[in-house]
Amino acid sequence: MATKYTLFYKRTLSATFSQRIYQPIYTLTRALTFKVTRQNPELIPPAKPTPHEFKPLSDFDNHEGLRFQVPIIQFYRKNPSVKADPVEVIRKAIAKALVSYYPFAGRLREHAARKLAVECTGEGVMFIEADADVALEQFGDELQPPVPCFEELLYDVPGSGGIINAPILLIQVTRLKCGGFIFSLRFNHTMSDGAGIAQFMFAVGELARGTGVPSTPPVWERHLLNTSCTHQEHKGIPDIIKTVTTLNEVVRRSFSFGTDQISALRSHLPPHLRHCTTTFEIVTACLWRCRTIALSPHPDEEVGILWAMDSRRRFNPPIPNGYYGNCCIHPTATTTCESLSKNPYHYAVELLMKAKLEAMADPMLIKHVSRLSFVGSYAVSDTRHLGFEDVDFGWGKAIYGGVAKGNVSFVPELLSLYMPCKNNKGEINGIVVSIYLPKNAMEVFTKELEMLVENNDNNPMLA
Numbered sequence: 001m002a003t004k005y006t007l008f009y010k011r012t013l014s015a016t017f018s019q020r021i022y023q024p025i026y027t028l029t030r031a032l033t034f035k036v037t038r039q040n041p042e043l044i045p046p047a048k049p050t051p052h053e054f055k056p057l058s059d060f061d062n063h064e065g066l067r068f069q070v071p072i073i074q075f076y077r078k079n080p081s082v083k084a085d086p087v088e089v090i091r092k093a094i095a096k097a098l099v100s101y102y103p104f105a106g107r108l109r110e111h112a113a114r115k116l117a118v119e120c121t122g123e124g125v126m127f128i129e130a131d132a133d134v135a136l137e138q139f140g141d142e143l144q145p146p147v148p149c150f151e152e153l154l155y156d157v158p159g160s161g162g163i164i165n166a167p168i169l170l171i172q173v174t175r176l177k178c179g180g181f182i183f184s185l186r187f188n189h190t191m192s193d194g195a196g197i198a199q200f201m202f203a204v205g206e207l208a209r210g211t212g213v214p215s216t217p218p219v220w221e222r223h224l225l226n227t228s229c230t231h232q233e234h235k236g237i238p239d240i241i242k243t244v245t246t247l248n249e250v251v252r253r254s255f256s257f258g259t260d261q262i263s264a265l266r267s268h269l270p271p272h273l274r275h276c277t278t279t280f281e282i283v284t285a286c287l288w289r290c291r292t293i294a295l296s297p298h299p300d301e302e303v304g305i306l307w308a309m310d311s312r313r314r315f316n317p318p319i320p321n322g323y324y325g326n327c328c329i330h331p332t333a334t335t336t337c338e339s340l341s342k343n344p345y346h347y348a349v350e351l352l353m354k355a356k357l358e359a360m361a362d363p364m365l366i367k368h369v370s371r372l373s374f375v376g377s378y379a380v381s382d383t384r385h386l387g388f389e390d391v392d393f394g395w396g397k398a399i400y401g402g403v404a405k406g407n408v409s410f411v412p413e414l415l416s417l418y419m420p421c422k423n424n425k426g427e428i429n430g431i432v433v434s435i436y437l438p439k440n441a442m443e444v445f446t447k448e449l450e451m452l453v454e455n456n457d458n459n460p461m462l463a
Contacts, residue, residue: 034134043124050102078179093208154184196324285348294445299338
């Protein structure tokens, strides 16, 4: 099938300023027109027979908030030394990888109490071969979410997007007229987290390059992350949706936090915090505080933030190397709107540090996690260290690899993703964060962010 796709799009970008964490926003507008020719979707089964069995997911996998699809996209340049067809190479590598990752070739089934299990049917993952009449350079110098024309680069096959009774993976490989190609993948988050799907992609890359077997054998062992604790987080989902649907005229803006800006924020912390806080804590506290002020809940309203933190090495004994299920704990910090807004900036930093220590003390104790049923709910996820850009199918590493959208979840306005920011040399030198807020709240957020990063000792926020 051939689709001619014309897109006029606006993307909010940030210019790099040396002394301020918030950069004035400008809008880039351009037209991109190209034709995508897709072959009919097909199922790629494992290259060899695999067991037909049911495999229950873990309690971490069964988290109600993970029932959504996550899109990943990888851009690859032409490699003059490689004459092979990327579609054929990757198609064969996927089939080989599914021999050891055969649960991905099955279908999720829902049982009593909404518990999920994968039926290893061997049906396969859905695959699309495509060609696009566009060159890599036409996407611009700064590749970052949201990727333009993504709906054409990963076609949403009707019936493929369900959580249960549907393909667990959807993959499209699109050849470009310049000789490069784009690899796009959508995965069911209940089966894997970012680290788990990156592990699978690395395995496909190794097999595409001629390795006999993946260097990291996959480990299922989902029973290791089962717990008898009550999942309090499930109770808040309807309230979250109700809250988000009341947000009108939501707009998106991107904010860049470079080395100089992060150093400036760190310099405003008290001496006892200055050298023991992470970049993640500094940025997250800043965003949480500014966002809360912008949304302006009632002063006594409870506001909270949670984030995903990989816990593979935090268990005792550690989770086996090669485990590809969901393995993130979700530290959660809560306070009142008034406390967060009126106290100095470092108050928020200390709340985050405390929440992380509590979650790390007992990763299996999840009864306090994700109690986000209130107006000030906010969640962040740091994707900078998942290594998607290092996936190599034989053409070299990706020039961009990672999430295809600035938000992924069933309530996107609640979630911000942290993505690597690159300079014009391709070096990672900061963080790009997408924020979604109602139009009026976004203006307040921007002003608060500017005020917070002013290097002004008289600023009461920084006292």
